[in-house]
Amino acid sequence: MQRLSKLCFGTLTMSPLQQNFSAEEASALMEYALSKGINFFDTAEIYESYDLFKEFLSRVDSREDVFISTKCYAYDKKTAETSLTLALESMDTPYVDLMLLHEQEGEHTLRGHQEALEYFSLMKEEGKVRHLGLSTHYVAGVLAGADHPLIEVIHPIINKIGLGIVDGTVEEMVSAIDYAKKKGKFIFAMKALAGGHLLKNYREALDFALALPIDSLAIGMQSKEEIDANVEAVLHGKTPQRSVDKRRRLVIDPYCIGCGQCVNRCQQKALSLEDGKAVVNPDRCVLCSYCVGACQDFYIKVI
Ligand code: SF4
Ligand code: SF4
Numbered sequence: 049m050q051r052l053s054k055l056c057f058g059t060l061t062m063s064p065l066q067q068n069f070s071a072e073e074a075s076a077l078m079e080y081a082l083s084k085g086i087n088f089f090d091t092a093e094i095y096e097s098y099d100l101f102k103e104f105l106s107r108v109d110s111r112e113d114v115f116i117s118t119k120c121y122a123y124d125k126k127t128a129e130t131s132l133t134l135a136l137e138s139m140d141t142p143y144v145d146l147m148l149l150h151e152q153e154g155e156h157t158l159r160g161h162q163e164a165l166e167y168f169s170l171m172k173e174e175g176k177v178r179h180l181g182l183s184t185h186y187v188a189g190v191l192a193g194a195d196h197p198l199i200e201v202i203h204p205i206i207n208k209i210g211l212g213i214v215d216g217t218v219e220e221m222v223s224a225i226d227y228a229k230k231k232g233k234f235i236f237a238m239k240a241l242a243g244g245h246l247l248k249n250y251r252e253a254l255d256f257a258l259a260l261p262i263d264s265l266a267i268g269m270q271s272k273e274e275i276d277a278n279v280e281a282v283l284h285g286k287t288p289q290r291s292v293d294k295r296r297r298l299v300i301d302p303y304c305i306g307c308g309q310c311v312n313r314c315q316q317k318a319l320s321l322e323d324g325k326a327v328v329n330p331d332r333c334v335l336c337s338y339c340v341g342a343c344q345d346f347y348i349k350v351i
Contacts, residue, residue: 052115054264055282056088056236057081057275061268063097065337066296066350069270071103078104080272082114084279088236090203090266092119092150093131094341098138105141116141117203117236119150119183128164132171146179148203151315153214154188158196165198183238185315187216187224194228201234203266205334208249208256211242212334214315222260229261236264243334244295251287258282268335296335298328301347310339310348 057078062069069077074097078089089104091097101116108114116139120131135144147168149161158165171177181201182193193199204225210218229235240257241247257265267278277288298318306324318332319339326348337350 052088052236052264053086053283054258055086055278056090056117056264056266057086058238058266058268059089059091059097059100060095060337061270061296062100063091063095063337065095065340066268067270069100071100074100075103075107077270077272077275079107081269081275081279082108084275085283086275086279087113088115088117088264090117090236092148093121093134094119094150094338098135101139101141105139111141115145117146117148117181117201118144119148119203121150122164122167123161124163125167128167132168132176136176143176143178146181146201147177148180148201149182152182152184152189152192153186155192155195157189158182158192158199165196169198179234181234185212185214187213187220190221190224190228194224194231194233199233201236202228203236203238204228205239206237206257206260206262207240207242207246208253209242209246211245211332212239212316212336225260225262235260235262236266237262238266239334239336240265241267243336244297245331245334247295251281254281296350297330298333298335298339298348298350300326300328301349303345304343304347305345309342309344313339313342 062074118135122128122131152158168177168180179200183203185205190204193202205212206221213221241253246253269275280286280288304325306321310326311319316332318329335350339348
């Protein structure tokens with residue numbers, strides 16, 4: 049694995065699932081991040097933001113200067129081929145640095161994706177994928193990845209209050225991360241700020257995550273101020289004076305027809321139906337935006 053910045057730019061925040069930046073706006077921000085020492089960028093097929101990366105990659109001096117991680121739900125050869133082709137063509141790049149199997153829950157789900165993994169592994173030999181891994185909100189997902197020979201990278205959720213861990217406690221997730229690290233996996237963690245819940249304890253939240261055996265920390269950003277603050281805090285170990293992050297929130301349009309699709313999609317049980325409309329419990333929401341993609345009528349969004 050090339051040398052990656054300890055801070056990874058989570059780009060969900062700029063995608064159509066959240067702020068819906070233009071390719072020019074997003075690229076300018078990613079170029080700024082690169083100039084500040086961030087060379088690791090995280091996206092996903094579901095974010096529908098490959099066009100932002102196409103613009104960004106057209107502007108960097110060398111493709112080798114940046115490392116792009118993406119995620120997909122492929123489970124067999126056909127779906128894996130479709131996902132990889134989409135990533136390569138939409139970003140106009142000859143290779144993806146890291147392909148993650150999105151939302152893996154444990155040994156059984158990983159086994160169900162074995163054919164996709166084997167296809168991606170073949171594509172490594174062809175130079176179209178450089179590394180393979182999984183993303184997970186589950187302790188069991190981390191443990192399954194740790195024991196899988198084709199998985200090199202694990203992208204787990206972890207924060208000091210354990211928000212978003214679906215099947216266990218903070219201690220259990222820390223122990224699973226420890227185990228995965230000992231098995232030689234590269235770990236880049238997500239949601240250290242618990243979807244904004246820990247912004248008031250920003251330094252403590254980051255210190256907790258950075259004390260774990262992780263290689264990088266993905267944080268969603270959408271302004272130069274946020275990049276500056278997170279670079280100062282994560283790369284230089286300082287405590288920024290100014291506000292570090294805008295508190296984002298989930299909103300549901302009053303036109304919601306109460307179909308329940310978003311409720312079913314939310315792993316965190318943060319959504320429910322009341323009087324025929326979806327309502328969110330903000331205390332449980334980690335702003336992952338999965339529900340946003342589930343609403344065909346675009347009645348739910350993160351702002
Ligand atoms: S998916 Fe959309 S329309 Fe259906 S309950 Fe959720 S917000 Fe409402
Ligand atoms: S309500 Fe939506 S954004 Fe919040 S945790 Fe659930 S799926 Fe994620």
